[in-house]
Amino acid sequence: MITLFQFPSSLNVPNPSPFCLKVETFLRLTGLDYQVKTLRNPGKGPKGKLPFIKLDDEVVADSAIILRTLQERLALGIDNHLDAAARGRALAITRLCDEHLAQLMVYFRWIDDAGWAELKPAFFASLPMPLRALVPNLVRGKIRKALLAQGLARHSGAELLAFAREDLQALSDMLGAAPYFGGLQPCSADASAYGVLANLIHCSLNNPLSQLAREYPVLVAYCERLRDKFWA
Ligand SMILES: N[C@@H](CCC(=O)N[C@@H](CS)C(=O)NCC(=O)O)C(=O)O
Structure with a gap:
């Protein structure tokens, strides 16, 4: 189990x-x-x-x-239809989503002031006092420190959005007319892609990165496809 x-x-x-x-x-x-x-x-x-x-x-x-x-x-065959080059591409997509685009999402949710004003009540409003007064800023401070050490939080919002635009365009171009990043069938990279893209495109938060992601029709259609097929 x-x-x-x-x-x-x-x-x-x-x-x-x-x-x-x-x-x-x-x-x-x-x-x-x-x-x-x-x-x-x-x-x-x-x-x-x-x-x-x-x-x-x-x-x-x-x-x-x-x-x-x-x-x-469990000897799963989800990537068995991929040849060596397609496996390499799937790994690159996974790393782009996990190690870069998801980190940009963390920045625009937690560090960007407008994003934080939206996220804070959505995540913490149900905490009892005095935790509600203390925990949000503690968690935000920890995330800021981590993103400063990683490097992303040293850039301006405009520079980070330019990185995000490159990521989203690359994902949109790699998907093209295919239903999945695995081609006609999903592969393991589709799990990473949906994990971050749905959190930008379908999430009720409306920060500048989410707004940007919604400008890519191929990615919007992809999220709807996965939601309808695997999450309905
Ligand atoms: N590399 C980890 C990253 C997981 C991760 O960053 N989880 C976040 C939530 S999205 C978390 O638990 N953060 C709590 C913390 O860093 O204190 C993975 O792929 O599972």
Whole structure:
């Protein structure tokens, strides 16, 4: 049995975390049986982040390691239709989504002042006082520090949107007329792509990065296709 530990659903997406949504989308793309346990505190995870899974009695953390472990242990064929070049392309798409576009999304939700004004009440309004007065700024400060160390938060909003435009254009061009990043069938990269793109395009937040993502008709249609087929 697979148990997925993740944040609760909110903001008009199955999960407001691109990494939690990635793992649950992968479970649906592969048709695996699973159950969900929701947590609000990522500190309960073995690596201090969500998602993590329990596969029988083994705990596996980090979306990339979860997908690899499930593919190896359960001999999943989701990428079997890809040749070596297509596998390389799928990995590049996965890394672009996880390690760059999702980080830009974190910036425009948590650090950009307008994005923060929208996110803060949406995520924290239900906390009791005095936690409501303390926790949001603590979490924001931690995320700012991490993004400064990583480097992204040293750029201006305009420079970050220019990076995002390159990412979104590349994804739109790579998808082209195909239904999935895997071609006629989904591949593991579709889990990452949907995890972050749905969190930009379908999420109820309306920050400048979400607005930009909604300008790409190929990506909007992609999110609708995956939502209708795997999340209806
Ligand atoms: N590399 C991890 C990233 C997961 C991640 O960043 N999760 C965020 C939520 S989207 C989290 O739990 N953050 C809490 C923290 O950093 O304290 C993965 O792919 O699973």
